[in-house]
Amino acid sequence: MFGSEGVIVNRLRRLRLTVPQALSRVLAATVFPPRCCLCGFEGASLDLDLCSFCFADLPWSPDADRAGALRFEPPVDELIRELKYHGVFAHARVLGVLLAESVRERGEALPRLLVPVPLHSARQRERGFNQAFAIARYAGRILGVPFAREAVRRVRDTPSQTELDVYARRRNISGAFAVAGRRAQARLQAAGHVAIVDDVITTGSTVEELRRVLLGAGARRVDVWAVARA
Ligand SMILES: [Zn+2]
Structure with a gap:
């Protein structure tokens, strides 16, 4: 999936970055050298x-075709929890890079727009940020796909899904999302092919509900990208 240290130039070439983009990434890596x-x-x-050792030891899912290239197990679960609940923002970059690389590895056609799963405004205020946005920003930057910050809103503050079974989860999440107005709808229609981005997928009821809303708003193809699958 990742090459060794010697193939940075090849990787950059593969990304088809413009010269200023490539230079800015090399500069960023010089000023903030990646540390595991x-x-x-x-x-x-x-x-x-991540170093090559820790990278190789990640809990890769054997089922690479499904959304979520990694299993929600140590150390991936810890990285996601630290980002989500303790604001360790640096983890958004490593999770976004892992997501982008797993998508590239699958070799599918890329979407034209990323839609991170939105949080309800009350939840976002409490947490200070949305982890799915942060991950989508890095993954999108690597793959050259823009992300929609405001295309969809979470209109209902649903209780936590963790204690619910699969049927209760579906009921709980139903009607939780709405497209944010005509401009957002036009953007989804124009993109046609979009991908939902989330940190971890458990039963999939949240992303299924969001997919239903996006298809209803005029997206023709909706992929689901998650860093990990529980
Ligand atoms: Zn390491």
């Missing part, structure tokens, strides 16, 4: 905050 967020060793490549 698990052991502190040197990062394995230009923008990966």
